[in-house]
Amino acid sequence: MTSPTQVLKSVGPKLVPFFKTVAIYFVLFIPSETPSLFSMVIKCLPIISLIVFVLLHGMSLGDEYTFSRRILTGLVLSCLGDALLNWPQYFLHGMAAFGAAQIMYTAAFGFKPLNATLGAAIYTFGAIAAIILMPGLPGILVVAVPLYDILLMTMVWRATARVQFFEELWTWTKLCSCAGGIVFAISDTLIGFHYFHKPIPYAQALIMITYYAAQLGIALSVVDSKASYNKAQASALASKESTSSINSHMGHKIRRAIPLQ
Secondary structure: OOOHHHHHHHHHHHHHHHHHHHHHHHHHOOOOOOOOHHHHHHHHHHHHHHHHHHHHOOOOOOHHHHHHHHHHHHHHHHHHHHHHHOOHHHHHHHHHHHHHHHHHHHHHHOOOOOOHHHHHHHHHHHHHHHHHHHHHOOOOHHHHHHHHHHHHHHHHHHHHHOOOHHHOOOOHHHHHHHHHHHHHHHHHHHHHHHHHOOOOOOHHHHHHHHHHHHHHHHHHOOOOHHHHHHHHHHHHHHHHHHHHHHHHHHHHHHHHHOOOO
16 A cells, blocks of 8 residues: 555645645735736646646556546636636636536446435435525526536536445545545635625635635546456456356366266
8 A cells, every 4th residue: 555655745746736726816916807828828727737737647548647638628628718708798608617527537437336325415415405595596597506506516427426435445545536526616606706796805716716616626536546447357367267267167076966877
């Protein structure tokens, strides 16, 4: 098992650009009321750094990188969403990009184990938030926000369902994606309540802190994705060979039991 120190030495240097670009964002802290190409670049740089981080952990068209490819696609779509949301008139377009990102994250996390009870609880939270926001939603957002809410809550459900403490099927990377999913929901909830319900003090800082933390957690989930895939494949192969051996042994016993004519 890889020790925390080894993990830190391996992962830490690759995250330096992310933390530096996040620091630059908060040092400059360009108000969202004054959008520009420069502010868009500054806002997108941390996510671009996470895209590079994922690529540094390997990428190919092989099955062992399916998880990483989906996370990478989600980050690229999120970066597009960040760029669009920099201008208020593209809010709906940005939401669509983030909705597609949630679909890719959900596809990466998968639907096993299902944990329907957890899903019901998370969807209930999302429904309550959507109902509260509904009176303040203008035009097409009356439809778009609940739809995005469903996509977001699905992603959160699948990110959290991966962690099974009592069955010892969890890893630190699964914990990271779990935390990332939850914090993503917090960030988007802050956006919804700030713009469509009641202004929140220090909203921009709170939204961006939680957003960057969420994307970091999700990006970290790729660190051991290839190893997890190989382990699962080896386990499946061993199980198949064991089943084949048992069937062969049983067949041999049956043949011996059949009397010759």
